[in-house]
Amino acid sequence: MAHGTAETSSSGAGSQRPVDWGAMGHLFIRLARTSRPLIRRFSSEFIDKEQRSLKSGEVTQHETQNRSAATMRLQTESFTTEKNTMAAQQQSQTITSTGVINQHLAQSSHQNITFSKGLSTKTIVSSQSSQIMNGQNIKMIEGDILPASFDDLENLCAKSSPQEVEKAKEKYKSLLEKAIKKIKGIKGEGSKQVPSILNRLNEMIRKAWEVPTHGHELGTSLCNALRTSGGLDFLLTNNSDDEQQFASAKLLEQCLTTENRDYVVANGLEMVVTSACVCTKNSNSVDHSRVGTGILEHLFKHSETTCSDVIRLGGLDSVLFECRKNDVETLRHCAGALANLSLYGGAENHEAMIKRKVPMWLFPLAFHNDDNIKYYACLAIAALVANTEIEAAVLKSGTLDLVEPFITTHNPSEFANSNLAHAHGQSKHWLQKLVPVLSSKREEARNLAAFHFCMEAGIKKQQGNTELFMDIGAIEPLKKVASCPNAIASKFAAQALRLIGEEIPHKLSQQVPLWSTEDVREWVKQIGFAECAPNFSDSRVDGDLLLQLNEENLKNDIGITNGIRRKRFSSFNWSKRSPSTLLSLKLGAHSAKPIWKKIRKI
Structure with a gap:
């Protein structure tokens, strides 16, 4: 310089002087x-x-x-x-x-x-x-391990070719494995480099998850490489100081995929939960709160037993304590954690949630301005209300009333792209846990479940993974919802079926007396009497006549000769088909009187 x-x-006057x-x-x-x-x-x-x-x-x-x-x-x-x-x-x-x-x-x-x-x-x-x-060749930073930038990851987009994605995947898997090998060999004073290297790995994997469309493939690949290279073992066992412990927790929070959760639960659950709870107790650091609640959110979507262990170790109490915070990212993790616990927890853990007044905590979350917080709080309450033993406590909180306003003002595909947390969709196991909610007797719960499956159908179609819905047994429940009189749920279910290439069933009116003979035939198929459907059509049974059938008609005219099958047909619960008409249809010798008169009283 x-x-x-x-x-x-x-x-010409004088000598030079400093200015x-x-x-x-x-x-x-x-x-x-x-x-x-x-x-x-x-x-x-x-x-x-x-x-x-x-x-x-x-x-x-x-x-x-x-x-x-x-x-x-x-x-x-x-x-x-x-x-x-x-x-x-x-x-x-x-x-x-x-x-x-x-x-x-x-x-x-x-x-x-x-x-x-x-x-x-x-x-x-x-x-x-x-x-x-x-003029020096600075090959890598952080001790010749990681590149100075991740531009090639940032340049990938939804239209990138499979060859480009595969090239990036192999490159960064190799770099990750070299980095893990390097830090596992560091001893003594060199250990001061470890937090910096872990932070760079965290940034690399975060950018992989952020790649549009292909992020799920890239992120999952790197997370698997972390486990197979011994990286998870290192994160679970080598935390010599606070800085390294937090760097390990940050990286772990990015990498808790389904397989890695299995590994953590089997090899270090207590240590990880304790570390996460310690992070949430650091009231002076927003980053610590985000990491701690993020880890707990992932651990609550493993199994009912794991949920019980996490609650026992203080995980649920830590999440509820963080619900008091104002940080949006932290509250997103809290809402996600409670939704996961509602789906995976089972009856015993649901009781623990009621004991801690979780439905009351969900109300302010469902009322939040952030859509992501609001959505997962609503999803949690929809999953809880499916448990009839705690239904009264859930309804008392008033949170369920906030479900319908949300789904009627949002578009599933737009909402899917609004946040990285669900941009790549949920796992197969998670979606399998949501399938029973499609059959909930609560309309609000069915509506939200159908909304989510509609969102997931769009995501999985982009990923080329629509066969997942058949694997988890979601097709038939979606078809039942698509044909039901519930306008909101049937719309989303039909849209989901259309996206995954399934046939959309015949939609029935909410007014049973107005059903045509075709409506009756489709309904008979849906309740498991498909072999009798032609007989209903031949007899030209419409909705009005359907409500007047007695047991003799079913036996002699329709051909249901088996008495037990007639009893099952007669005891069909109409609340699943038409909540605003009949609670149940009881057919017998005394039912020759027009049953549709009962409908008029309702």
């Missing part, structure tokens, strides 16, 4: 104030910026040039002062696929101030320049 100043005078910049500034101001009435001010500014990027194969060259110039002039009848400033900066950088960086930086500036009064002229020149040349 070189600096220089020079002073010249045309008045007093402060005095000169005050002099200009005094002269400006005392040199009225004529004052002219002139100023101009010029800025030029050029940026070029050239990519050839696996080599990328970036070059940036910045140039600026400014002129300021103040003129009165008695003096003139002028200031000219020029600056230039040039930077070039070369990055290869191995992370090699050749970097060059040069910058310079020049400043000229001229002051004239009468025959005297004074010029002050100040210039400075600096040049940094770095």
Whole structure:
């Protein structure tokens, strides 16, 4: 770095002296104030910026040039002062696929101030320049392990080819395995590098998850590599200080996929839950709260036994304590954790939730401005209300009333893309836990379950994984919901079936007496009497006539000769078909009177 100043005078008066910049500034101001009435001010500014990027194969060259110039002039009848400033900066950088960086930086500036009064002229020149040349090959950062940037991950998009995705996947799997091997071999003073390396791994995996459409494949691949390379073991057993423990917790929170959750539960559940609870108790750090609740959110979607263990170790209490916080990301994890516990917990853990007044805690979450918090709070309450033993306590909280306003004002596909938390969809096991909610007797629960399956259908279609719905047994429940009179649930269920390429069933009216013979035939199929459907059609049984059938008609005219089957047909629960008509249909010898009269009373 070189600096220089020079002073010249045309008045011939005296010797050179250092310039007093402060005095000169005050002099200009005094002269400006005392040199009225004529004052002219002139100023101009010029800025030029050029940026070029050239990519050839696996080599990328970036070059940036910045140039600026400014002129300021103040003129009165008695003096003139002028200031000219020029600056230039040039930077070039070369990055290869191995992370090699050749970097060059040069910058310079020049400043000229001229002051004239009468025959005297004074010029002050100040210039400075600096040049940094770095010709070294900086292959990697963090001890020759990880690249300086993850540009190739950031450049992947939904339209990226399978070859590009596979190339990125193999590259970063290799880098992750090398990084884990490196940190496992670090001893003594070198261990101070470990938190920094773990943080870089965390950033790398986070960027992999963020890739549109392909993020699930990339993220899952890296998480599997972390487990198979011994990285999970390292995170569970090597936490020598607070900094390393938190760095390990952050990375773990990013990597708790289904397989990794299994591994953690089998090899270090208590340690991980304890670490997560410690994070939530660090009231001065938002980052700690986010990581702690994020880990607990993942652990609550493993199994009923694991949920019991996490509750016993203080996990649920920590989540409820964090519900008091204002941080949106933390509350998202809390809502997700309670939704997972509601789906995976089972009856015993539901009782523990009621004991801790979880439905009451869900109310402010379901009322939150953030859609993600609101949605998973509603999902939690919908899953809880399916348990009839705690239904009264759930209804008492009033949270269930907030479900319908949400789903009627949101679009499933748009909501899916609103947050990375559900942009890649839920796991097969998680969705399997949601299937029974489609058959809940509560309309609000059915509506929300259908909404979620509609959202998941769009996501899984993009991922090419629609066969998952057949594997988890969701097709038939979706068809039943799609054909039901419930307008909201049937709309979302039909949309889900359409997205995954399934046939959309015949939709029935909510008014049974208005059913056509075709409606009756479809309904008979849905309740498990498909072989009798032609007989109903041949007898031209419509909705009005259906409600007048007695046991003799079923036996002699419809052909249901088996008495037990007639009894099952007669005891069909109409609340599943038409909540606003009949609670049940009891057919017998006494039912020759028109049963539809009962409908009019309801």
